[in-house]
Each structure stands twice: as C-alpha cells, then as structure tokens.
Amino acid sequence: MSTKQFKTLDDFLGTHFIYTYDNGWEYEWYAKNNHTVDYRIHGGMVAGRWVTDQEANIVMLTEGIYKIDWTEPTGTDVALVFVPNENKLHGTIFFPKWVEEHPEITVTYQNEHIDLMEESREKYETYPKLVVPEFAKITYVGEAGQDNEDVISEAPYPEMPDDIRNGRYFDEHYHRRNK
Secondary structure, three states: OOOOOOOOHHHHOOEEEEEEEOOOOEEEEEEOOOOEEEEEEOOOOOOOOEEEEEEOEEEEEEOOEEEEEEEOOOOOEEEEEEEHHHOEEEEEEEEOHHHHHOHHHHOOEHHHOHHHHHHHHHHOOOOOOEEEEEEEEEEEEEEOOOOOOOOOOOOOOOOHHHHHHOOOOEOOOOOEOOO
C-alpha cells in the first residue's frame, strides 16, 4: 500500500482505493479526475456491480480530507468522506426502496444498462430510502494517475481485491496485466 501523504486535491485525484466498511461490504473506488469516479463493488447488497465515468462532485474539505457525492441513474445517492492519511473514510449510501427490494437488477456493468436502471427507478417504489451510514478502513491505496482506463475496466471477480493488493493485477505502469 502506498505511503503517500495527501495534502492537496491533486494528491487525491488519480488515486485508486480499496476499502471495507464496518458492515463487511468491500468496495473499490477510483478518483478518475476532478469530476468523474469509477468503482467496483466486491461485497454487500450489490456485490458484482461496477460503474465507470460516474459524474461526481469532488472537493477537498481541508488538507488531506476529501468529500465526494453523486446520484446514480438508479436514484441511489452516495456521499463519501475520505481521510486517506489515516486509512479511513465515512460513506453514506441512500438506496431507493426498489434497489433494496431488487438489488439483482443493479448487479451489472451499469454503463451498458442505463435504460434498465432508469426504467426500474420509474417502475418500482423509491421511498422510503434505505440509508446506510458506515465507517470504512482503507486497505489499499494505489497511484493510478488520472484518466487511467485500466483501473476499473472489467467485472469484479472473487479474488480481485487480493490480486490488486498483492501486486498481481497491475504492472509497474498501473496497467492491467491480463487483458
């Protein structure tokens, strides 16, 4: 894991993280640039879901502390606060009722199924939302660089987080080894 010290927004952008929430859900997340994030979900209610080029609001609250929020086509809202110098974050996910009741619909590469996400959002109930506020421990920090299309470029598989953490997934230039 990187020992990088985060001070500025530029230090944060281009960084690739894996973290595990206190409830056991494991996520992989990439600050692709100053307005876009990519992520894969490895554990929890929607494990197997992955998304690229999600528009997001990314700001630095104070030195080394970053807040990111976005709304997905599913209607799910997400708010994350990263404190990478302490290997922790806090996230709140606001799942619409339909995602809680039909999570399997979202377990896909969202970008190829935007119409289905929007259709489901209209077809099923949205409220009440399931609010999941959790602390998480950052278990991996990688310096991928901004706009690296190799970071989140395939569906998650069971050993993927360990392959990444153990240096088996990316080469020395942070490109996927087995394309």
